Amino acid sequence: MRRHHSTTPRTPRVLGCLLLLAAAGGLSLGPAPTAQAAAPTPLHRVVPAPASVTPGGTPYRITRTTRVRADGPAEVRRIGTYLAGLLRPATGYPLPVTDRGTGGIRLRLASGDFGAEGYRLTSGAGGVTLTARTPAGLFHGVQTLRQLLPASVERKTVQPGPWQIAGGTVQDRPRYAYRGAMLDVSRHFFTVAQVKRYIDQVALYKVNELHLHLSDDQGWRIAVDSWPRLASYGGSTQVGGGRGGFYTKADYREIVRYAASRYLEVVPEIDMPGHTNAALASYARLNCDGVAPPLYTGTQVGFSSLCVPKEVTYDFVDDVIRELAALTPGRYLHIGGDEAHSTSHTDYVRFMDRVQPVVARYGKTVIGWHQLTGAHPARGALAQYWGLDGTAAAEKEQVAQAARNGTGLILSPADRIYLDMKYTSATRPGTKWAGLVEVRRSYDWNPGAYLPGVPGGAVRGVEAPLWTETLATSAGLEYMAFPRLAGAAELGWSPAATHDWNAYKVRLAAQGPRWDALGIRYYRSPQVPWPAR
């Protein structure tokens, strides 16, 4: 792979600036607050940047008597309960969830020009109202509301406040429908609790797709009843030789349920025909020579392949896809298809021609890594581009041509948003085959104009993959994901017109104290003017 080294310009650290108390009704004449009464966060200072912001008017202040009014179906009430649950520990207020009364924090569904995930937030002295056409829109609006409150709202013990939301209106909706985060649970296994933690972290940035890389050479992580050794043996270890693990079907359903409660769709991936050593090690008959290789705990890629000429391969694929599709309420099933260096091109095409219809037969839409465009992408399939700025023009053109023929694209350029790339040469975890990727580099590109010759509508979204050859703990994941995940999420959500590094870095800096409050250990890039701790 190409090596590339980006530079890491230093920006001067901005002094934590003392904000003046805004003309805040309800604060003007009361007793002097004990804590420093900061002005409320300006409505635009959130990540991802909202589509439009109209500031003005009196802030709303959450108090001991505030109620969360969720009028509408049970799902709206559930979001209200989630919001109240977020706000209670730090405010110490009861925040009852009710469907009556006036004022307070109100969540409501209404028809309007919101799209499937947009929302409107209006704030004034009398209350804050979130309006959306869908529960997903309300949920995204809740994330905005959360970021408009002081970072200390994320703490689990009572904090001083005050809890104000600036006056005005935010009208917001996403640029792309697909805004993903991928977690590689194969190279190192991560428990259900760890996956839930990551779900909560990405949901804060309006990510709506959780792609789980469930199988690779080093581990098979999902129970398959018809081929039980895949998980019990193929999942028994991981990179470095540790214990590994796998999700039972109940575990997996719990991940899917939890993700859905945060409005994320789970996209399961079984990587084929390469990246399959764990499966090949589990069943000798899957190998062309009938001999099972040993389990693998290293980090090389490209050495394994399913046996394309053998019929049993397709029995295996059918069973795995059928069982996984049955566990998956989401629309997609990712079949990998990357780095099949041990599969001939002819076999690769044969394999993909045969496997894609299986995905369709079980009611799912194919996603594949962009090498799929070198075969015959099925109608409606999406290709996930993971090349670099410097990827050969011919390879980019192959992807662009597929896009012109109707294949949708998810953009995951490795030298931009592969979250496992080191930030600088001093970053301890991570790899650097795609280059060093500082925060600015990961943000400063336009998904709509990234690949030449791709029609605008072909780009369905952006996804930030987190490969885990070098990452074994949640702290490790978080250090690599934050702050870059927030930038990838913004590229997926915010209109191109909001794109501006100098403005972004200030909004990003404001996330630092929030991550501190949430216990997320992030990379304090010198490119970002973090407030002093």
Ligand code: TNX
């Ligand atoms: C490339 S991206 C891979 C993965 C590695 C990753 C490490 C892709 C589709 N394949 O197998 O984990 O690089 O950065």
